[in-house]
Amino acid sequence: xxxxxxxEALPPPVSTTGPVAWVRQNLVSxxxxxxxTLFALYLIWELLPPILNWAFFEANFIGDDxxxxxxxxxxxxxxxxxxxxxxxxxxxxxxxxxVDISFLLLALVIVPQFIKGFPYxxxxxxxxxxxxxxxxxxxxxGGMFGxxxxxxxxxxxxxxxxxxxxxxxxxxxxxxxxxxxxxxxEMPTVRLVCVAFIELWRGVPLISVLFMASVxxxxxxxxxxxxxxxxxxxxxxTMFQSAYMAEVIRGGLQAIPKGQFEAAAALxxxxxxxxxxxxxxxxxxLVIPGIVNTxxxxxxxxxxxxxxxxxxxxxxxxxxxxxxxxxxxxxxxYIFAAFCFWVFCFGxxxxxxxxxxxxxxxxKR
Amino acid sequence: MxxxxxxxxxxxxxxxxxxxxxxxxEVAKEDVIQLIGMNKWYGDFHVLRDINLNVHKGERIVICGxxxxxxxxxxxxxxxxxxxxxxxxxxxxxxxxNDLKNIDTIRREVGMCFQHFNLFPHLTILENCVLAPMxxxxxxxxxxxxxxxxxxxxxxxxxxxxxxxGQLSGGQQQRVAIxxxxxxxxxxxxxxEPTSALDPEMIKEVLDTMVQLAEExxxxxxxxxxxxxxxxxxxxxIFMADGQIIEQNEPHEFFNNPQEARTQDFLSQIIxx
Ligand SMILES: Nc1ncnc2c1ncn2[C@@H]1O[C@H](COP(=O)(O)OP(=O)(O)O)[C@@H](O)[C@H]1O
Ligand SMILES: [Mg+2]
Numbered sequence: 001x002x003x004x005x006x007x008e009a010l011p012p013p014v015s016t017t018g019p020v021a022w023v024r025q026n027l028v029s030x031x032x033x034x035x036x037t038l039f040a041l042y043l044i045w046e047l048l049p050p051i052l053n054w055a056f057f058e059a060n061f062i063g064d065d066x067x068x069x070x071x072x073x074x075x076x077x078x079x080x081x082x083x084x085x086x087x088x089x090x091x092x093x094x095x096x097x098x099v100d101i102s103f104l105l106l107a108l109v110i111v112p113q114f115i116k117g118f119p120y121x122x123x124x125x126x127x128x129x130x131x132x133x134x135x136x137x138x139x140x141x142g143g144m145f146g147x148x149x150x151x152x153x154x155x156x157x158x159x160x161x162x163x164x165x166x167x168x169x170x171x172x173x174x175x176x177x178x179x180x181x182x183x184x185x186e187m188p189t190v191r192l193v194c195v196a197f198i199e200l201w202r203g204v205p206l207i208s209v210l211f212m213a214s215v216x217x218x219x220x221x222x223x224x225x226x227x228x229x230x231x232x233x234x235x236x237x238t239m240f241q242s243a244y245m246a247e248v249i250r251g252g253l254q255a256i257p258k259g260q261f262e263a264a265a266a267l268x269x270x271x272x273x274x275x276x277x278x279x280x281x282x283x284x285x286l287v288i289p290g291i292v293n294t295x296x297x298x299x300x301x302x303x304x305x306x307x308x309x310x311x312x313x314x315x316x317x318x319x320x321x322x323x324x325x326x327x328x329x330x331x332x333x334y335i336f337a338a339f340c341f342w343v344f345c346f347g348x349x350x351x352x353x354x355x356x357x358x359x360x361x362x363x364k365r
Numbered sequence: 366m367x368x369x370x371x372x373x374x375x376x377x378x379x380x381x382x383x384x385x386x387x388x389x390x391e392v393a394k395e396d397v398i399q400l401i402g403m404n405k406w407y408g409d410f411h412v413l414r415d416i417n418l419n420v421h422k423g424e425r426i427v428i429c430g431x432x433x434x435x436x437x438x439x440x441x442x443x444x445x446x447x448x449x450x451x452x453x454x455x456x457x458x459x460x461x462x463n464d465l466k467n468i469d470t471i472r473r474e475v476g477m478c479f480q481h482f483n484l485f486p487h488l489t490i491l492e493n494c495v496l497a498p499m500x501x502x503x504x505x506x507x508x509x510x511x512x513x514x515x516x517x518x519x520x521x522x523x524x525x526x527x528x529x530x531g532q533l534s535g536g537q538q539q540r541v542a543i544x545x546x547x548x549x550x551x552x553x554x555x556x557x558e559p560t561s562a563l564d565p566e567m568i569k570e571v572l573d574t575m576v577q578l579a580e581e582x583x584x585x586x587x588x589x590x591x592x593x594x595x596x597x598x599x600x601x602x603i604f605m606a607d608g609q610i611i612e613q614n615e616p617h618e619f620f621n622n623p624q625e626a627r628t629q630d631f632l633s634q635i636i637x638x
Contacts, residue, residue, distance in 0.1 A: 262446050263483035263542075267497035267549060268472040270465075277496060282487050361487055361529040 066326050078320075078329040079336050086316050086336070089156015095148060099159050102136045106162070113351060129170050136163075152230035156311035158340060163230075164237060164302040164312065165344075169295050171238040176245025177284075181275060183250055194246070201243035206301050209236045214308035233305050241298045248290035252283030285359045292352035296345045313340055396455075397422050397553055397584055398443060403452035405438060405608075412438050413449070414608045420553075425585045427595040427616075430605035431631060436588040439605070440555045443586070444475045457552060473501065476546030480558040482538040484530035490517065490541050491526040494548045502549070509548070516544040520574050536567030540574050547578075554578065556587040590635055596620065604628045 027037040058073030061080070069075035079086070088096050109128030112118040140163070143149035155163065182194030201209070213236040214229055256279055264274035284291070306315040317333040320326070398420035405413040412435050420426060428436050441447040442454060445461055445468045454461040456471045485493050494513035498504045504512075517523045520540035522533075530538055539559055546554060556575065560568040572594050579585055579598040589595070595602050595616050602619040604612045604627075612625045620636075623629045 257481075257483075259479055259481055259483035260485065263477075263479065263485070265446060266444055266472060266475075266477040267545070268469060268501040269497060270469070273500050277500065278485055282485075285487065359487070361531060 074332050075326070075329050076332065078326050078332055082320050085320065086157045086313055088159055089311050089316060090154040091150060091156070091159065092154065095142070095150055098139045098142070098147065102139055102159070105132060105136060106166070114354070133167060133170055152228050153310075155230065157316045158313045160305075160310060161299075161302050161312045164234065164305060165299040167234050168237045168241055168298045168302070172241040172245045172294070172298065173291070175238065175242035176249050177280065179242060179246035180249035180253060183246065184253060198243045198246050201240050202247070206237070206240050206304055207307060209240050210304055210308050212236070229308060230310065233308060233310060237298065237302065241294060241301075244294050244297075245291065248287050248294055249283060251290065252287035253279065255286050256283055285356075288352050288356050288359075292348055295348055299344060299348070300341060313337055395421050397457050398586075399453070399455040400439075400443075401453040401455070403442065403449050403454060405442065405447065405449045405451075412608050413442070416452070416610060418603070418610065420584060420586065423582045423584055424600045425579045425598050426587065426601050426603060427599040428586065428588045428603045428605060429590055429592075429595070429631070430611075434605045435608040436605050437557050440557060440586055440588060443553075443555060444472050444477055446477075473549060474551055475553045475555060476549060476551035477555040478539065478542050478546060478557065478559045480562050482530070482535070482542045482562075484538055484542055484545070486530050489527050489529055490522070490533070493530065493541065494545045497545070498548050513544070513548050516547045517541070519547075519577070520544045534567060535563045536570045539563065539571045543571075543574055543578070553584045553586070556585065556589065558588050558590070560589065560591060592620070592636060604631065606631070
């Protein structure tokens with residue numbers, strides 16, 4: 001009979017929390033992983049210092065013109081002196097407070113949406129989608145309440161970008177919902193009209209839509225029917241994006257089980273109430289990522305208004321960097337424009353993630 | 366006692382007369398559901414063949430039959446989730462036609478429970494229950510909530526009121542679905558295999574709720590294979606096959622003395638293992 005041999009106790013389990021464990025799990029878990037980690041560290045080591053040097057340590061922030069720039073680092077003086085143009089375009093100087101108030105109102109609507117438990121958050125949001133565009137519209141256009149009229153061809157820069165995308169977003173969502181419902185309607189004519197609309201707008205590039213809106217449309221419209229170029233661009237963008245939006249939302253509608261429609265019908269809810277209370281809330285929630293994707297695409301697509309002569313933020317930057325007085329500030333200009341776009345797109349993306357988490361009631365077993 | 370096929374046909378003729386002339390008010394009131402010579406097709410497929418069925422007020426009917434025999438389709442025609450193509454369906458004196466108003470009226474009177482519960486997952490249990498009363502019957506929220514709590518207590522889950530459907534077990538969800546229907550105070554309840562998606566240990570809690578409802582005098586049409594339930598509460602058991610009502614009888618006779626060969630086959634399969 002073998003003798004009982006006491007086995008050595010097993011070592012304590014390798015720690016699974018804390019920074020050491022994190023490094024072990026994520027950075028050096030396999031030989032390949034370790035090599036990749038080392039390579040990434042090498043890249044950071046090589047690239048980060050020159051970038052930081054250029055953007056901050058050797059950059060010029062103080063001054064009013066090109067003479068203030070040493071040329072060793074970024075010339076942020078350029079952005080600083082042109083900031084007014086990038087923000088307001090040709091909006092007249094004495095009237096720019098109206099744009100500032102509009103920005104402020106927008107911020108007052110948007111910021112609470114990011115704060116958990118902010119009072120009347122939903123109502124503020126609703127106001128932002130309904131009243132805000134009207135107030136801002138009056139404020140920016142003027143011509144009433146003692147405000148001077150400002151022609152829309154003077155609008156530009158960030159302000160124009162925001163106007164185009166905000167109106168596009170606020171209008172494309174409801175249009176998209178209606179088109180998506182129409183495409184699934186049991187009435188053949190409604191279905192046909194919606195399918196035709198969606199396929200037509202999706203089938204052409206936005207550039208040609210804008211071009212048509214600004215150059216071709218006036219040729220076909222009867223005399224005296226000509227209306228604002230900005231308005232035409234807005235309508236073009238809205239139509240175009242609502243066709244995409246409709247397809248995103250239709251995807252959500254199709255994912256809702258038939259039983260939901262039946263339960264709603266069996267309870268006596270009619271078509272609109274079933275849709276509004278039962279189907280759409282679930283369908284829209286399902287496709288939040290797709291909706292936000294469309295919003296982000298819309299936001300960036302607004303730069304295309306350049307081709308019909310409207311100067312959005314990118315166009316104001318582009319027209320400034322070719323100014324011979326400032327030689328070689330293209331990098332700074334484009335980085336600034338990219339940063340502005342990134343801030344808004346990233347904000348939308350974060351908001352959608354927060355919204356998804358908040359609306360999650362699935363608790364799938 | 367055995368009902369012969371002729372007796373059934375006689376009732377039908379009577380019903381047809383009543384529906385046609387609408388003279389006999391008292392009897393017409395008695396029958397809350399009348400299906401008269403109803404036919405339905407899915408394309409070329411004749412799914413319901415010449416269905417004749419009268420349901421009295423307070424009657425509890427169990428419908429059984431092999432899968433695909435048209436049981437669901439038949440009861441779904443009663444609240445117009447499916448459209449019939451021939452014959453008449455009269456619910457509580459209102460005939461189902463394409464008239465949307467009639468469909469609305471009938472759906473208010475008829476509650477329905479589905480095999481897969483079909484609760485609204487984005488709403489809490491309480492919101493599920495108050496939604497239709499508030500939007501269809503235009504009740505103030507407070508009234509609707511009080512009634513919802515009353516029915517949730519009756520199905521014995523008031524403590525779950527603020528949870529979401531996804532947090533409840535199948536049996537609890539089905540009881541919520543029953544409470545949700547009851548909140549509309551229907552005169553008739555339709556059940557389409559309410560226990561067949563449930564784990565065995567949850568079937569009893571749902572059946573208990575249904576028995577309680579039956580004892581309170583609700584008019585019920587239940588598609589179910591729970592023969593114990595049929596024996597205890599049903600006034601009549603209907604056997605369907607191939608889109609037809611093959612046989613109907615009160616439960617004792619139906620189970621102990623089935624007349625048709627197909628009924629006997631079916632019963633031996635589900636009872637005799
Ligand atoms: N929407 C539909 N389109 C075509 N056929 C259908 C549809 N719904 C049901 N059916 C067919 O009708 C028959 C009866 O279905 P159903 O009423 O669900 O049967 P049961 O509930 O008795 O199992 C089945 O053969 C089924 O395949
Ligand atoms: Mg069925």
